[in-house]
Amino acid sequence: MLTTPEVIDTIGGLRARLAEAGERHAGGSPCVVLVPTMGALHAGHLALVRRARELGDTVVVSIFVNPLQFGAGEDLASYPRTLGADVVALATVGVDVVFAPTSRIMYPHGPSSTRVTAGNVGTLYEGAARPGHFDGMLTVVGKLINIVDPDVIVFGQKDAQQVFLVETMLADLDFRPVIEVVPIVREEGGLALSSRNRNLVEEQHAAAGALSAGLAAAASVAGRGVAAAQQAAHALIDAQPLVKLDYLVVVDPQTFLPVATDHHGPARMLVAALVGSTRLIDNAALDLN
Ligand code: PAF
Numbered sequence: 001m002l003t004t005p006e007v008i009d010t011i012g013g014l015r016a017r018l019a020e021a022g023e024r025h026a027g028g029s030p031c032v033v034l035v036p037t038m039g040a041l042h043a044g045h046l047a048l049v050r051r052a053r054e055l056g057d058t059v060v061v062s063i064f065v066n067p068l069q070f071g072a073g074e075d076l077a078s079y080p081r082t083l084g085a086d087v088v089a090l091a092t093v094g095v096d097v098v099f100a101p102t103s104r105i106m107y108p109h110g111p112s113s114t115r116v117t118a119g120n121v122g123t124l125y126e127g128a129a130r131p132g133h134f135d136g137m138l139t140v141v142g143k144l145i146n147i148v149d150p151d152v153i154v155f156g157q158k159d160a161q162q163v164f165l166v167e168t169m170l171a172d173l174d175f176r177p178v179i180e181v182v183p184i185v186r187e188e189g190g191l192a193l194s195s196r197n198r199n200l201v202e203e204q205h206a207a208a209g210a211l212s213a214g215l216a217a218a219a220s221v222a223g224r225g226v227a228a229a230q231q232a233a234h235a236l237i238d239a240q241p242l243v244k245l246d247y248l249v250v251v252d253p254q255t256f257l258p259v260a261t262d263h264h265g266p267a268r269m270l271v272a273a274l275v276g277s278t279r280l281i282d283n284a285a286l287d288l289n
Pocket of ligand 1: 036159
């Protein structure tokens, strides 16, 4: 399918376009599906959009590099901005509207003083390494929900902590949309697709495969318990000198807090590492019987 999406950069313009779409679907209210992104799209994003297309009548992809979720010294300035190529890629998967506002449109008075706070889980793992990141992320997701008013909002499982926090926000603040979570898309070698992978030189790219290999090894021995799973993952990741592990933790999917060593049942292993100056994250489900 090749339909060039309409690119809209104002809130008023987007709302008018979605109101029109609503009138066209006179038989009932249309299902509007929002896929929030920061652009630099890859096959993982396109998988989110394909799922959105299956679920809805009107698919909106937002492309906005949200300054609120970058800390001082992080890669806000160098974060890849590839709107033209992103729109071309989105045309292949049938997107109706690309909402690509500037920071001035989203934050006309500078960074908003009002923030959604992510709470305790927002200070752990990625939140410990990137203070304020999840408050900024939830704030923009809340704004996008208010702007687009989607029925469904689609996220990728790769950002597992983000998914947990968005689910929590939707429930805690009674937001209307339901969340749809799409499995991680991986390269042939296992590396989870990420916009940041393009920063890796060849040998870093090869080394980064240790993260997914470690997770797979952990999942394969999870029946032997938390310690066995952690050891299996460490054995592969720690053997890679180019991969500087930040955290490797097994969490309870219900609370996102670390599990006890004798935990049984479903769990999720999260890893984050620096490969060169590129921060990579990944995760996998573990069945701790
Ligand atoms: O996952 C992302 O790309 C961002 O955190 C999101 C959800 C688009 C909010 O800026």
